[in-house]
Amino acid sequence: DQQVKQNSPSLSVQEGRISILNCDYTNSMFDYFLWYKKYPAEGPTFLISISSIKDKNEDGRFTVFLNKSAKHLSLHIVPSQPGDSAVYFCAATYRGSTLGRLYFGRGTQLTVWP
Amino acid sequence: NAGVTQTPKFQVLKTGQSMTLQCAQDMNHEYMSWYRQDPGMGLRLIHYSVGAGITDQGEVPNGYNVSRSTTEDFPLRLLSAAPSQTSVYFCASSTRIGPGTDTQYFGPGTRLTVL
Numbered sequence: 001d002q003q004v005k006q007n008s009p010s011l012s013v014q015e016g017r018i019s020i021l022n023c024d025y026t027n028s029m030f031d032y033f034l035w036y037k038k039y040p041a042e043g044p045t046f047l048i049s050i051s052s053i054k055d056k057n058e059d060g061r062f063t064v065f066l067n068k069s070a071k072h073l074s075l076h077i078v079p080s081q082p083g084d085s086a087v088y089f090c091a092a093t094y095r096g097s098t099l100g101r102l103y104f105g106r107g108t109q110l111t112v113w114p
Numbered sequence: 115n116a117g118v119t120q121t122p123k124f125q126v127l128k129t130g131q132s133m134t135l136q137c138a139q140d141m142n143h144e145y146m147s148w149y150r151q152d153p154g155m156g157l158r159l160i161h162y163s164v165g166a167g168i169t170d171q172g173e174v175p176n177g178y179n180v181s182r183s184t185t186e187d188f189p190l191r192l193l194s195a196a197p198s199q200t201s202v203y204f205c206a207s208s209t210r211i212g213p214g215t216d217t218q219y220f221g222p223g224t225r226l227t228v229l
Contacts, residue, residue, distance in 0.1 A: 009154070034217065043118070043204050043220030044157070089156060101147075101172075102218060106156035 003027045004092050006105035013112050019077040021108050023090030026071065030092040034102070035064060035075050038087045047088075048075070080112045116140050118221035120205050126227045127195040135190040135224050137205030145208045146188040147218070150174065150201040157204065163188055195228045202226070 005024045013019045023033075031052040036044035050057040050064045050073065057064050063076045077084055090105040121136045139146065147162035149172075159172030163182040177199060179191040188207075192199060202225050206218040 006156075036220075041223070043206075043222050045220070046217050049217065101159065101162060104149075104157040106154060 001026075002106070003030075004090055004103045004105040006088075006090055006108050008108050009106070010109040010111070013080045013110070015082055015112055015114050016079045019075075019080045019084065019110055019112065021075040021077075021088050021090075021110065023073045023075075023105055024071055025073075025092050025103075027092070027094070027103070028071070029094040030103075031094045032092065033064070033066060033073050034091045034093075035062075036089040036091060036104075037084075038089065038107070044089055077110075080110075082112050082114060085110055085112050118205055118207055118219050120203075120221035120224050122224060123222070124225050126229065127192075128229055129196060131195050133192050133195065135192075135203055135205075135226070137188045137190065137221060138186050139188075139205075139207040139219070140186065141207060141209070141219070142185060143207035143209050143219075144185070145218075146182065147172070147206050148178070148180065148188070148190045149204045149206065151204060151223075152201050160190065160203075192226075195226075197228045200226060200228045 003026050034049040035047040037047045038044040048059050048062050048064050050066050055066050066073045087107045087109050089107045091102040093102050118139045144165045148160040149157040158174045161180040163169045169180050202223050204223050205221040208218040
């Protein structure tokens, strides 16, 4: 049973525009959320995270928004750049869980074209 | 710091063969885990360890064994390889203490093909 869902397998955006990647979760115990970026032939790398006590976290061009009531989070990339083309994974965990276990979505392939 | 290292990068096996995927980290992280990535399936947890001598199963453990005799190393053993185990395998680690404890650091992956 997929507890973290990324319903869009792919997204295509023009350079300079905003990219919005969405993620939904079903487990109300999740209290910490992360986004990872993955290039081909490399391991995933941590991008940004948010705690459930916040509704927004910003890091440069990347902002993550959390809507707890809707069990929904989104990653905004502004402005999008060709180097952002990668697979983005949403992940979630809860502090009382099995000591750091992350639950991943299936990923969204972002393509930023010039 | 080398971070998380994995060997080999590529491996081809015949059905029924066994092998060990190696994973090592030099960050003194307590938590280590193995994932497999299949097309359209995201990252699925195979096994994890919260410290030396302690391991547990993830969501897809069948056909794999792990052990954790040191903090640094967490090898994944395929006992009798099957074509269904063709995948890309990632090892990850994280600390359990202090800020950022939920951030896992991934190795570069091992691409395994079972014929």
